[in-house]
Amino acid sequence: MSEPPGSVDWKTNGVKVIPGDHLDVDTAQTPGMDRAAAINLARVGAQKLWAGTVTIHPNAKTGAHHHGALESVIYVVRGRARMRWGEKLEYTAEAGPGDFIFVPPYVPHQEINAAPDQSLECVVIRSDNEAVVVNLDIESVERPETVPWVDPIHKHP
Numbered sequence: 001m002s003e004p005p006g007s008v009d010w011k012t013n014g015v016k017v018i019p020g021d022h023l024d025v026d027t028a029q030t031p032g033m034d035r036a037a038a039i040n041l042a043r044v045g046a047q048k049l050w051a052g053t054v055t056i057h058p059n060a061k062t063g064a065h066h067h068g069a070l071e072s073v074i075y076v077v078r079g080r081a082r083m084r085w086g087e088k089l090e091y092t093a094e095a096g097p098g099d100f101i102f103v104p105p106y107v108p109h110q111e112i113n114a115a116p117d118q119s120l121e122c123v124v125i126r127s128d129n130e131a132v133v134v135n136l137d138i139e140s141v142e143r144p145e146t147v148p149w150v151d152p153i154h155k156h157p
Helices: none
Strands: 033-039 050-056 072-078 081-085 091-095 100-103 109-113 120-126
Touching: 050 109, 081 100, 091 100
Parallel strands: none
Antiparallel strands: 033 050, 050 120, 072 100, 072 120, 081 091, 081 109
């Protein structure tokens, strides 16, 4: 049901600008990575999106995982990203500054900072507010040097 013209307070229910130095670091974290939320339900009332930043430390790697039914977009700001995906993480691609990475729903993947001496800085957008991460018990092609994403919602596999 749409609101009649003039009945919505667009000043408080309209566009929101989130300054880059006011991101919320009180979000799920993974060793070797620093995440910060910009857009989510709690911060701006977003119903269908999560957006934020992630900095992946030099040489850091995640374990194999997927994000359920969510679609993810990663925009590389600085550094070199390597993605591995597939049933055995047998496929690989790299992305650099200015490149976009699309991860479809349920795709097993591993995120890797391809640089041994430089942080990888990215913007991440997901198609829902839920922090869906399913850690997978498959052998990673590039052995993770960190642990799977574990927080109060996601238990160790």
